[in-house]
Each structure stands twice: as C-alpha cells, then as structure tokens.
Amino acid sequence: MLAGCRGDADGGPGVATGGGGERRFVETQWVRTPAVTGTAEDTLLRTPTQPVAVPGGFVVADAHTGSVARFGLDGTRRWRTPEFARGGVISDIAAAGDGTLWALDRARGSIAVLDSTGRALFRVPTSAAGEQPQALVPLAGGDVILLLPQTDAPFVRLNREGTVATRTTLPWKKYNSLSYLAGQLALGKDARSDRWVAAFSSGDGFFIFREDDPATSRLRFIEPVNFPRIVTEKRGNTTITRPEHKPRLSALSVTLSPTRIYVLFGGSTRLRNRIVDSYSLQDGRYLESHLLPARTSSITWAEGGLLTVSHRPYASIEYLKPAGTALP
Numbered sequence: 001m002l003a004g005c006r007g008d009a010d011g012g013p014g015v016a017t018g019g020g021g022e023r024r025f026v027e028t029q030w031v032r033t034p035a036v037t038g039t040a041e042d043t044l045l046r047t048p049t050q051p052v053a054v055p056g057g058f059v060v061a062d063a064h065t066g067s068v069a070r071f072g073l074d075g076t077r078r079w080r081t082p083e084f085a086r087g088g089v090i091s092d093i094a095a096a097g098d099g100t101l102w103a104l105d106r107a108r109g110s111i112a113v114l115d116s117t118g119r120a121l122f123r124v125p126t127s128a129a130g131e132q133p134q135a136l137v138p139l140a141g142g143d144v145i146l147l148l149p150q151t152d153a154p155f156v157r158l159n160r161e162g163t164v165a166t167r168t169t170l171p172w173k174k175y176n177s178l179s180y181l182a183g184q185l186a187l188g189k190d191a192r193s194d195r196w197v198a199a200f201s202s203g204d205g206f207f208i209f210r211e212d213d214p215a216t217s218r219l220r221f222i223e224p225v226n227f228p229r230i231v232t233e234k235r236g237n238t239t240i241t242r243p244e245h246k247p248r249l250s251a252l253s254v255t256l257s258p259t260r261i262y263v264l265f266g267g268s269t270r271l272r273n274r275i276v277d278s279y280s281l282q283d284g285r286y287l288e289s290h291l292l293p294a295r296t297s298s299i300t301w302a303e304g305g306l307l308t309v310s311h312r313p314y315a316s317i318e319y320l321k322p323a324g325t326a327l328p
Helices: 173-177
Strands: 002-005 016-018 021-023 028-032 052-054 057-061 068-072 077-081 090-095 101-105 110-114 120-125 135-138 144-147 155-158 164-168 185-189 195-200 206-210 230-235 238-243 251-256 260-265 275-280 286-291 298-302 305-311 315-322
Touching: 052 090, 052 298, 057 090, 057 298, 090 135, 101 135, 135 185, 185 251, 195 251, 206 260, 260 298
Parallel strands: 251 298
Antiparallel strands: 002 028, 016 021, 028 315, 052 057, 057 068, 068 077, 090 101, 101 110, 110 120, 135 144, 144 155, 155 164, 185 195, 195 206, 230 238, 251 260, 260 275, 275 286, 298 305, 305 315
C-alpha cells in the first residue's frame, strides 16, 4: 500500500520554518506492510516497548504480560517467549552488538539477557543504580548504561555483576538546575556501535554519546521548544509538583541508523506526532524531514525504513519504507 505525505508546520504544502531554521520536507511515498496488531484476546501488543531492529525483522516486549516476541518485517511472528510472563514487567528492550537482547525487568529489579532465539542467558541486577531505571543502552564490552529519573547523574554504567562503574550527567551546566519533570529524556541506540543519543522530551536539544562519554555539547532541534516551567503547590496535606501548563512535547521517540539520528517530533501543530526530523549522527547537523501518513508514538529505523507504533485502539506496529529508495 502506498501513502504520500508532505507538509509544513501549518498543515499545508511547503517548507516549515522553526526558530532553529527551516524544516526541509522530503516528499515521500510510503510503502506500508501489514501491521502486527494486538487484540483483546492476545495482549502481546497491549503495552509494547519501542521495537528493536534485528536482521530481517524486529523484537518487541509487552510490559503488560512481560513476554518478548520476534517478528519479520512482513509481520510474521518467528518466536515468542513466555519467560517473563510470571511477574515480569519489561519497560525497555535493546540489542547489543553481539546479537543478544537486553530486557529491563522493573518488577524484578534486573535486566534479563536473551540470545537471538529468545533463550534466557543471565540476569544483571540493577539495585546498585539506586533508583528505578527507565531505559537502557547495552555496550559492546558487556556493560550497560541505565537512564535514571533524576538530573544530578541520570546515567549509570553497570557491569555484568550489577556493580556501578561510572555515573554521568549531561554536558550542559543548566541541566542540573532543571526539575526532573522538565528534563525528561528519550534515548536512541545503535547496536552496531557504542553510540547513543539522549534527547529532551519536552525541551530543546539532544546529545550524542559514545559509551559513557559525551561526544557533543547540546545540539538544538530544528524546531525549538521551551522547557516547561515547573510549579509546586499545596493541596491540603499534599504537595504537588507539576508543569505550570501542559508541556509542548519535542522528542517523542529517537532511533539511529548507521549514519543518522531520526526524531519523532511532537510540537503543537496539526502535524504533531507525524514529523520525523533527521540529523547527522556524526555531528548532529540537521538534514531533512519526513511526514508519516498517520500519528504514531514510536519509531525504529530498520533496513532503510521505519517501524511505527500506534494505538487503534490496541497497539499496532507497521513497517514503512520510501518507495524506490531507503532512509539512510
């Protein structure tokens, strides 16, 4: 199935202009493959993680059941493991360069490491991190980076025994003064190398890392977004901390190809949740933008196309690829 898309920030044809420069849309005819969809009976995709690209397909975990499954890009299921269905809650899953899959099991306070067939190999305890991790980046040498819900040192590196090796913050002095609610991050990983990206979910900017060392200072989105102002108020005996106004979302999802960073952008226009901006993985330079045929909550680059996650009403994963070409 083909779907043609182009647009600007007002929903019409042309070039979108943001405070960071002009957004250059590439007119794209998307080839859409059959979707993988959850149902009321099969909750595999009730609450899916961001899919992980693997050769010839993708792997996804469902936080609702704790199960993990692998699919081909045509939607054919290759395997499904019930290994974590008994009490596990998988909140993130990522691939390492050796082909292993690392599943963050928040209910059990550990990372389950699987081989490419879904067989459990070992677990890495995460209690030494000190807080509940939200996302992970496995490194080639066997260590793993965890994202914590704080702005002092949001990244902790653990070895396979679960011992803390390093704690790292962002290379931006103002970050430590942000409330966690204003400084939340989305991560993008590249299993082919130790490069990964941390991007603000409701603020302006992103950072490129290599292992636990920042490779860049703060890089700016093509469309600037102000950080939300956080307020604290008393309601009876309860103290509530919240954004003063509904935050304007920026990086909803981040994914990496061998050469590019792709950011699913929120914004406040009619095209929110449909714009995918691409940046150079080498230096963060803005390159171009694509418009998806429908709103989505997550993207993953896979073999020149994008895996997209939407909810209609159950979660659905669809593979989109530009007709006659590929996303680099």
